[in-house]
Amino acid sequence: MVPNSSTDQLSDEEIVELTLQNKDNFLFIINRYKVKLYNFIRRITKVSSEDAEDLLQEIFLKIYLNLNDFDRSLKFSSWAYAIARHQVISRHRKLQARAEGHAIALEDEGVNKIISNLDLQKDLDLALQKEKILKILDGLGEKYREVLVLKFLEEKSYQEISDIIKKPIGTVGSMINRAKAEFKKELAEQKIKL
Amino acid sequence: MTLDKNFGQELLNKIDNQHLQPKPRWQFLLKNYIVWLLGALSLVLGSVTMALVLYMLRYDELDVYRRAGGQIWNEALLIVPLFWLVCLILFILFVFYDFKLTKKGYRYSLVAVLSIIILTSVILGGAFHLLGVGKIVDDALGRRAPFYDRIMNPGINFWSQPTAGRLVGVITQQTNADEYLLLDGSGIRWAVLTAGAKRDRRAQIIIGLPARFLGEAQDDHYFRAEEILPAIPSGSGFFLRFNNLPPPGLERDQEFSP
Numbered sequence: 001m002v003p004n005s006s007t008d009q010l011s012d013e014e015i016v017e018l019t020l021q022n023k024d025n026f027l028f029i030i031n032r033y034k035v036k037l038y039n040f041i042r043r044i045t046k047v048s049s050e051d052a053e054d055l056l057q058e059i060f061l062k063i064y065l066n067l068n069d070f071d072r073s074l075k076f077s078s079w080a081y082a083i084a085r086h087q088v089i090s091r092h093r094k095l096q097a098r099a100e101g102h103a104i105a106l107e108d109e110g111v112n113k114i115i116s117n118l119d120l121q122k123d124l125d126l127a128l129q130k131e132k133i134l135k136i137l138d139g140l141g142e143k144y145r146e147v148l149v150l151k152f153l154e155e156k157s158y159q160e161i162s163d164i165i166k167k168p169i170g171t172v173g174s175m176i177n178r179a180k181a182e183f184k185k186e187l188a189e190q191k192i193k194l
Numbered sequence: 195m196t197l198d199k200n201f202g203q204e205l206l207n208k209i210d211n212q213h214l215q216p217k218p219r220w221q222f223l224l225k226n227y228i229v230w231l232l233g234a235l236s237l238v239l240g241s242v243t244m245a246l247v248l249y250m251l252r253y254d255e256l257d258v259y260r261r262a263g264g265q266i267w268n269e270a271l272l273i274v275p276l277f278w279l280v281c282l283i284l285f286i287l288f289v290f291y292d293f294k295l296t297k298k299g300y301r302y303s304l305v306a307v308l309s310i311i312i313l314t315s316v317i318l319g320g321a322f323h324l325l326g327v328g329k330i331v332d333d334a335l336g337r338r339a340p341f342y343d344r345i346m347n348p349g350i351n352f353w354s355q356p357t358a359g360r361l362v363g364v365i366t367q368q369t370n371a372d373e374y375l376l377l378d379g380s381g382i383r384w385a386v387l388t389a390g391a392k393r394d395r396r397a398q399i400i401i402g403l404p405a406r407f408l409g410e411a412q413d414d415h416y417f418r419a420e421e422i423l424p425a426i427p428s429g430s431g432f433f434l435r436f437n438n439l440p441p442p443g444l445e446r447d448q449e450f451s452p
Contacts, residue, residue: 020216023209030202038197053197060205061214068219071297166300 012076016067023064030060033077036154037084043149044142045088055091059084078163081154085146085164117152118183136186144179151176226297233292237314240285242327243278244319249328250275250347250428253396258423262353262360262408272349286311329428336431343379347429354379356411361386361419362426364433365405374399376417379432388419396424404430 007015007028015032018025037059041052062083070079114133137145150156150164158176162169198204208214251273259269289311293299299307322328336342343350353362356378363378372389386407388399399405399422408421 023215024206026209027202027206030205034197034201053201056197056201057205057208061209064209065214065217066222067216069217069222162301168301168303170303 013072016070016076019064020067026060026064029063033080034060036077037080040081040084040149040154041088043153044085044146055087058091059087062087074163075160078156078160081150081156081160081164082166113152113155114148118180136183139186140179140182143175144182147172147175148179148183229292229295233289233296236285236288236292237311238318240282240289240311240315241318241322242331243282243285244315245322245328246278246331246428247275247282247328248319248323249332250278253424253427255349255427258394259352261421263358268352272352275347277346282315286315332428333431333434336429337434342432343429347426347432349426350379350429350432353406353426356384356417359408359410359420360406361409361411361417362404362406365399365401365403368399368401374405376405377433382415384415384417386417386419388422391419391422393422394424397422398424404433 010018010028012029012032015025015028019029034056038052038056041047041055041059042049047055059080063080066083070076137148140148146165147161150161156164158169158172161172161176165172167175255273256269259272286308290304290307293302293307293311332347335346339346343354350362353360361376361378361384363376363384365374366377366383367375369375369385372387374386374388376384376386378384386405388407391407391409397405404425406423406425407417407419408423409417409419411417
């Protein structure tokens with residue numbers, strides 16, 4: 001196994017190569033992505049934290065088993081997110097039956113990102129503002145919610161989103177525009193002032 | 195974030211305990227090759243289908259069908275090779291779906307992918323048509339395919355109705371200057387009288403090859419032709435199903451004996 005200190009310098013792709021030589025190096029991939037993918041799961045589906053952790057474990061196992069299928073011309077993160085998304089979708093119905101609360105988990109940092117990216121007015125009461133944003137995101141269709149999460153919370157580029165949701169880049173652009181328009185329409189319809 | 199601190203190590207232990215290994219690379223490569231191979235095969239088959247469509251549409255038949263008393267919608271259904279067009283659409287859709295299954299197929303838009311597949315089918319199909327592939331496949335299917343005259347080439351069925359004044363079949367013998375023997379699609383032998391019949395400039399009566407007539411059926415399998423038409427654009431293989439046919443191009447008055 002590669003010493004812990006030197007892995008920070010390594011790219012994801014290099015760690016993949018090292019994992020194929022020694023499975024223990026997979027721990028570096030897990031540590032690098034566990035929080036990101038956990039948040040991603042919680043942001044695109046309404047599952048409990050226990051279910052999200054189970055799902056995360058399945059996702060990493062799938063990544064490990066399919067390491068030889070990773071296409072080096074793509075970013076590793078896009079490939080990992082695509083697997084996560086696929087896994088979430090395939091277990092979506094089952095998990096949604098046990099879902100509670102809001103459609104997504106949103107942290108304060110996420111609220112600020114959405115406010116600045118959608119040109120919304122910043123409120124003093126962040127908790128209240130967060131509640132309102134969650135209400136609107138709940139009302140959006142899944143595909144719109146997903147692209148908004150990828151663009152503004154996960155801060156992925158159009159190309160990365162295209163590689164994650166497996167749609168042409170032009171379609172990604174129009175989906176994001178429509179999602180933004182839907183978000184603003186929901187704001188007006190629910191008479192929410194931000 | 196409530197993720198277990200030991201999440202990573204527990205997962206590695208699970209991998210160890212279950213002796214899990216990454217799937218070998220050849221499995222993924224094989225899957226990719228199969229996807230590409232199926233796509234290429236479907237593209238070639240689609241192009242052969244396009245060659246068949248071009249082969250069957252190579253004459254303007256509208257006027258001929260009108261003179262034969264066809265109804266406008268029926269004419270369209272008989273002239274346009276619907277069966278092959280449906281097959282062509284299915285092949286195109288299969289190639290499209292298959293391409294989307296390739297590693298980066300999702301990156302290209304529906305319009306771009308479909309346009310390239312259709313354009314390739316037209317170019318390759320056109321080349322196959324020029325090389326005579328359409329005729330070869332049509333002849334082969336005509337000889338063997340079940341329901342060929344009803345599904346793949348319903349024009350044969352339309353022209354095989356002597357009581358409605360339409361007759362198609364293979365000329366087996368020339369018995370007089372204006373009299374021929376013809377074997378139709380049901381295996382019935384007709385004496386066709388062509389004296390005074392109008393002849394389309396493209397029409398040829400050659401022993402061993404199909405011919406088509408408009409006229410009137412008389413008793414005892416006599417058919418008085420009023421018009422000699424060029425053979426239907428496709429289906430010559432169909433008439434070769436009947437054994438005992440003469441080789442094409444026998445001289446006049448030569449009797450063909452099986």
